[in-house]
Amino acid sequence: MAYFARKIGLLLFALFVAVTLNFFIPRMMPGDPAQDLIDKMQGIPLESLEAIRAAFGVDSNDPLLVQYGKYLLNLLKGDLGISISRFPTPVWRVLQVAIPWTVGLMGTATIISFFLGTLIGIGVAWKRNTKLASFTVGLFTFVRSFPYFWLGLLLIYFLAFRLPIFPLGNAYTPQLQRGTMEFFFSVLRHAILPALTIVISSMGAWILTMRNNMINVLAEDYITVAEAKGLPLRRIKTLYAAKNAILPSITGFAMSLGFVVGGGLLTEMVFAYPGVGLMLYQAVQSKDYPLMQAIFLFISAAVLVANFIADIAILILDPRVRDGGK
Amino acid sequence: MLKDTFSLFIENRKALFGLMILVFFSGVAIFAPLIAPYDPKTNKVDVLRIVEEEMGRTTTVEREQIDEFTERRVYTQSIATTYERVTTKLPLNARPSRQHLLGTTKAGQDLFSQMVYGTRITLAVGLVTGLFTTILALTLALLAGYFGGVVDDIISLFTNVFLVIPSLPLMIVIAAYITVRGVIPIVLILGLTSWPWSTRILRSQVVSLRNRDFVRVSRILGERPLYILFREILPNMISLVMASFFTSTMAAIMGEATLEFLGLGNVSIVSWGTILYWAQNSGALLSGAWWWFLPPGICIALIGTSFALMNFAIDEISNPKLRKR
Numbered sequence: 001m002a003y004f005a006r007k008i009g010l011l012l013f014a015l016f017v018a019v020t021l022n023f024f025i026p027r028m029m030p031g032d033p034a035q036d037l038i039d040k041m042q043g044i045p046l047e048s049l050e051a052i053r054a055a056f057g058v059d060s061n062d063p064l065l066v067q068y069g070k071y072l073l074n075l076l077k078g079d080l081g082i083s084i085s086r087f088p089t090p091v092w093r094v095l096q097v098a099i100p101w102t103v104g105l106m107g108t109a110t111i112i113s114f115f116l117g118t119l120i121g122i123g124v125a126w127k128r129n130t131k132l133a134s135f136t137v138g139l140f141t142f143v144r145s146f147p148y149f150w151l152g153l154l155l156i157y158f159l160a161f162r163l164p165i166f167p168l169g170n171a172y173t174p175q176l177q178r179g180t181m182e183f184f185f186s187v188l189r190h191a192i193l194p195a196l197t198i199v200i201s202s203m204g205a206w207i208l209t210m211r212n213n214m215i216n217v218l219a220e221d222y223i224t225v226a227e228a229k230g231l232p233l234r235r236i237k238t239l240y241a242a243k244n245a246i247l248p249s250i251t252g253f254a255m256s257l258g259f260v261v262g263g264g265l266l267t268e269m270v271f272a273y274p275g276v277g278l279m280l281y282q283a284v285q286s287k288d289y290p291l292m293q294a295i296f297l298f299i300s301a302a303v304l305v306a307n308f309i310a311d312i313a314i315l316i317l318d319p320r321v322r323d324g325g326k
Numbered sequence: 327m328l329k330d331t332f333s334l335f336i337e338n339r340k341a342l343f344g345l346m347i348l349v350f351f352s353g354v355a356i357f358a359p360l361i362a363p364y365d366p367k368t369n370k371v372d373v374l375r376i377v378e379e380e381m382g383r384t385t386t387v388e389r390e391q392i393d394e395f396t397e398r399r400v401y402t403q404s405i406a407t408t409y410e411r412v413t414t415k416l417p418l419n420a421r422p423s424r425q426h427l428l429g430t431t432k433a434g435q436d437l438f439s440q441m442v443y444g445t446r447i448t449l450a451v452g453l454v455t456g457l458f459t460t461i462l463a464l465t466l467a468l469l470a471g472y473f474g475g476v477v478d479d480i481i482s483l484f485t486n487v488f489l490v491i492p493s494l495p496l497m498i499v500i501a502a503y504i505t506v507r508g509v510i511p512i513v514l515i516l517g518l519t520s521w522p523w524s525t526r527i528l529r530s531q532v533v534s535l536r537n538r539d540f541v542r543v544s545r546i547l548g549e550r551p552l553y554i555l556f557r558e559i560l561p562n563m564i565s566l567v568m569a570s571f572f573t574s575t576m577a578a579i580m581g582e583a584t585l586e587f588l589g590l591g592n593v594s595i596v597s598w599g600t601i602l603y604w605a606q607n608s609g610a611l612l613s614g615a616w617w618w619f620l621p622p623g624i625c626i627a628l629i630g631t632s633f634a635l636m637n638f639a640i641d642e643i644s645n646p647k648l649r650k651r
Contacts, residue, residue, distance in 0.1 A: 017487050021496070150583075157616060259494075289502075303490060
């Protein structure tokens with residue numbers, strides 16, 4: 001229970017830090033981005049100006065702390081401000097459209113990548129003195145170093161441009177009627193290349209983590225004992241070694257989630273996939289600061305919650321944690 | 327102890343291979359002006375040559391009697407020079423050829439020269455950021471690990487929090503607000519968003535070393551804290567500090583390329599990230615200019631691999647279980 005309380009405390013504190021950062025970053029920057037923006041946007045509707053002012057607290061005579069309080073209050077009410085580039089749509093409506101695409105794409109890709117990577121990791125650790133295993137490890141060490149967005153470009157070039165098997169971008173064919181079978185398949189076809197990008201780039205990390213964990217576990221005495229007892233090798237591999245090696249891998253999974261999500265965002269930008277990542281890119285390009293900040297908050301919150309879930313998974317899976325030990 | 331680690335490092339095949347890649351790219355960066363055949367920023371070659379030089383007439387223009395004995399004359403001499411200036415426009419969007427090993431951009435810049443010069447910025451930003459991050463992380467880790475108590479609690483708390491706040495969106499948001507576009511903001515942004523990983527790993531090592539017998543003994547003997555920190559704890563974690571430096575540098579090179587690709591850096595400098603930015607924004611992909619966007623990614627991956635290999639080697643040296651039996 002102490003573990004659970006600590007993790008909840010950490011989650012809440014991390015959310016608080018993210019929210020606070022979000023408030024202070026625009027206010028701490030050298031120069032005055034808000035004034036710059038207002039100066040540049042001659043002849044924009046007055047209401048739009050107000051949205052910008054509200055986002056930055058420009059012209060507000062309130063002391064910083066009062067502004068901060070108002071910001072927190074608005075957040076609690078779910079008021080994220082108004083998008084500048086899509087004026088007068090509230091930011092949360094813009095986000096609402098993008099979130100399902102991102103969650104669908106990244107969720108699926110990350111789960112596939114984790115399971116595939118972990119399985120391969122077990123395999124290469126078990127047969128680690130074979131040529132194939134060394135080759136796999138070497139290959140993924142190299143592939144893992146590709147920037148996500150670059151791998152996306154590569155796949156677009158070869159599998160969508162040279163060999164037009166897959167679409168160049170977007171998430172569906174716009175002409176199709178939503179809800180039909182055809183639309184569903186078009187969504188699937190559009191998702192394959194972006195998903196492949198995320199899977200290929202992130203799988204290396206799981207493979208290498210799992211391999212190292214496995215090798216560490218395989219050197220333990222109880223494995224030697226199990227071998228000496230003449231237990232079937234399959235049983236040793238799965239129940240004795242892999243089961244124990246996977247726990248640190250889940251912790252690692254939680255910790256690098258932020259990194260994977262970052263890569264996913266870039267993948268969306270490259271594929272013009274209409275999720276949160278593309279939206280962030282457009283917000284940065286059009287200097288839509290309220291939208292940009294809302295996206296940062298949303299992504300942080302999502303990653304923090306996912307992390308918390310992984311921590312809970314550890315609580316359920318690891319008897320040492322469950323029984324209140326360290 | 328340090329010497330042993332170093333010789334183990336060199337004997338390790340992975341480490342040696344990784345080191346070779348790094349040395350290769352460092353060489354390219356240092357000797358860039360000698361290697362690059364063209365100016366990476368222009369799309370033409372200008373050759374300026376003096377064809378003929380003719381001495382003109384000397385004429386006396388002025389004569390002045392200063393005093394009874396002195397006379398001053400001013401002569402004007404003109405020299406006529408004929409220059410020749412041959413401007414060759416480089417081909418636009420050219421495939422790799424003998425003249426242009428990696429082809430040219432849509433604007434006609436030589437991509438091989440851009441890659442060569444780009445190595446400078448990319449490596450420099452990576453190494454400086456890596457160093458900056460490592461020093462920041464090491465300082466925090468030593469403070470937290472050594473003093474323990476409240477100091478440790480606070481540092482650990484913030485490390486754990488910033489570890490899970492996704493750094494890419496944070497970097498993008500900060501970069502979007504910075505109006506000054508350049509290399510230094512990028513180094514700062516990358517450094518300030520990537521310290522938690524190293525801090526966490528280094529801190530746990532400091533804590534573990536602090537509880538070893540030899541450190542306890544020193545404390546009981548009344549050695550000064552600074553002596554214990556720098557003479558007893560630090561030398562025993564050199565390999566971990568190295569590993570964290572490699573990891574941070576790798577992450578920095580990746581992060582730099584990403585920010586520049588998104589146009590959040592200074593797009594008028596030449597680095598691997600900006601090459602990708604221009605490739606993307608000039609439609610290189612859909613005009614089939616593979617030579618434009620392929621090399622930067624491959625080089626980034628090569629450098630990344632080099633650091634990863636050196637990291638593996640350090641892992642193997644410090645954790646004998648991972649060594650091949």
